[in-house]
Amino acid sequence: MRRGWVAAAAAAMVVLTACSSEGGGSSSSAATAGSDPAKVSGAITVLTNRTDQIKDGSLDKYAAEFAELYPNVKVKFEGLTDYEGETKIRMNTENYGDVLLIPDNVSINQYANFFAPLGDASELSQKYNWTEYTTVKGKVYGLPNYGTATGFVYNKALWQKAGIADWPKTSAEFIADLKAIKEKTGATPYYTNYKDAWPIQKWTDSIGAPNCNRAGKDALATTAQPWAAGQDLNAIDGLLYDIVHEKLSEDDPTTTNWENSKNLLATGKVGSMVLGSWAIPQMQEAAKKAGQNPDDIGFLPFPQATGGKLCTILQPDYKYAVNVHSKNKEAARAWIDWYINKSGSAAAEQAVSSVKGSAMPTVLKPFEDKGVTLLLGQNQDNAAVISKIDKASEIGLTTPDYRQKLIDIARGAAQGDKNSYFADLNKKWSEAQKTVAG
Numbered sequence: 001m002r003r004g005w006v007a008a009a010a011a012a013m014v015v016l017t018a019c020s021s022e023g024g025g026s027s028s029s030a031a032t033a034g035s036d037p038a039k040v041s042g043a044i045t046v047l048t049n050r051t052d053q054i055k056d057g058s059l060d061k062y063a064a065e066f067a068e069l070y071p072n073v074k075v076k077f078e079g080l081t082d083y084e085g086e087t088k089i090r091m092n093t094e095n096y097g098d099v100l101l102i103p104d105n106v107s108i109n110q111y112a113n114f115f116a117p118l119g120d121a122s123e124l125s126q127k128y129n130w131t132e133y134t135t136v137k138g139k140v141y142g143l144p145n146y147g148t149a150t151g152f153v154y155n156k157a158l159w160q161k162a163g164i165a166d167w168p169k170t171s172a173e174f175i176a177d178l179k180a181i182k183e184k185t186g187a188t189p190y191y192t193n194y195k196d197a198w199p200i201q202k203w204t205d206s207i208g209a210p211n212c213n214r215a216g217k218d219a220l221a222t223t224a225q226p227w228a229a230g231q232d233l234n235a236i237d238g239l240l241y242d243i244v245h246e247k248l249s250e251d252d253p254t255t256t257n258w259e260n261s262k263n264l265l266a267t268g269k270v271g272s273m274v275l276g277s278w279a280i281p282q283m284q285e286a287a288k289k290a291g292q293n294p295d296d297i298g299f300l301p302f303p304q305a306t307g308g309k310l311c312t313i314l315q316p317d318y319k320y321a322v323n324v325h326s327k328n329k330e331a332a333r334a335w336i337d338w339y340i341n342k343s344g345s346a347a348a349e350q351a352v353s354s355v356k357g358s359a360m361p362t363v364l365k366p367f368e369d370k371g372v373t374l375l376l377g378q379n380q381d382n383a384a385v386i387s388k389i390d391k392a393s394e395i396g397l398t399t400p401d402y403r404q405k406l407i408d409i410a411r412g413a414a415q416g417d418k419n420s421y422f423a424d425l426n427k428k429w430s431e432a433q434k435t436v437a438g
Helices: 005-011 051-055 058-069 083-090 108-114 156-161 171-185 198-206 232-245 258-266 277-289 329-341 362-369 383-393 401-410 418-437
Strands: 042-048 073-079 099-101 146-155 188-190 270-276 297-300 311-316 319-323 373-376
Touching (some): 042 083, 083 099, 171 270, 198 232, 232 401, 258 277, 277 297
Parallel strands (some): 188 270
Antiparallel strands (some): 146 297
16 A cells, blocks of 8 residues: 555556546546435446455455445445556456546546546545645546544554663654664664665655645645755655664665564564654554553654644545446445445545545554644645656666665665765755646
């Protein structure tokens, strides 16, 4: 699972060939699910990336509950291991399920070709967060079930053992806390997940948090030097560099293992990792299996306070849509409405429901208690421009490569230092920005 700016940038880069132009017409609308559930009927296929929930029976359980209200609708799930790749291929036909998660690689300008409109943005935005991510010409084409917070998953018991009582509010305090963990417990304070690589990209999700600016990612289009002092990426990548340079991460990052990292953090052998709050249930489950207390798993916001307050970005997960070619759009829309509003799946995932006014998940209750500012992630008007700049610069913000090099420099496996590397990144970005601007 990975969401946020990476998804927005990728969406601007890939173009699919629509096999029909009927999308967007009133006959293709999935704006209502009918007032009488007993009159809604049809068999629908729901595509999902959650193959784990198919294996453990979670989705079948939800379908059974849905059938109690909609007895004439039959729901079938189809799990795709390579969701993005497989769905992209299938969308060159009309056969890509009745309900699906909008792939990251579909441009928002193509939504009307593939998905049925769910209703007017003016109406749906009153009930759901993040509708602007899928709004085209006043129509909403997808709704997320939930969003996740950005920050650090950490082992509270281990931090307490190291004598740490308060959340760090500066990078320096965070580094001091990691040093205390290493000195007083012998545990590895931070785990990079360098080898699996994709977890390193999660650092990008915190753009906006250091300066408490929900439009922080969008500002990359006009920021000539994103790694200059005072910029979000300076704070984000600077902290990662310092963690590794101070030898507060694993000894050999080339041998890390994502699946094993869950057990390491759950059992107190590792202190923290940058991940979205979606990872908390997985860490808690690992703790249960290891005979540890799942309540020891906590979540920290990025350690840089603005105006005395810490901030975190809440980003939407995949958005559910109705296939414009579906013959059972009403049944498909009924499933989406029920799943988002009635299933309780967002709460089960310890995620932030997209339904406005919903309670924060238990794991994020401390954020409210400590006055952390929660910023709803903002859809980027400049996503396409940023993508062009990134491609021209050959930095690869949407890949883990440049951060792996950052880690290599920090641990002495590559030449340079933090200042020289940031200067190089700034030069590449600013030159590419001028090229894109013409």
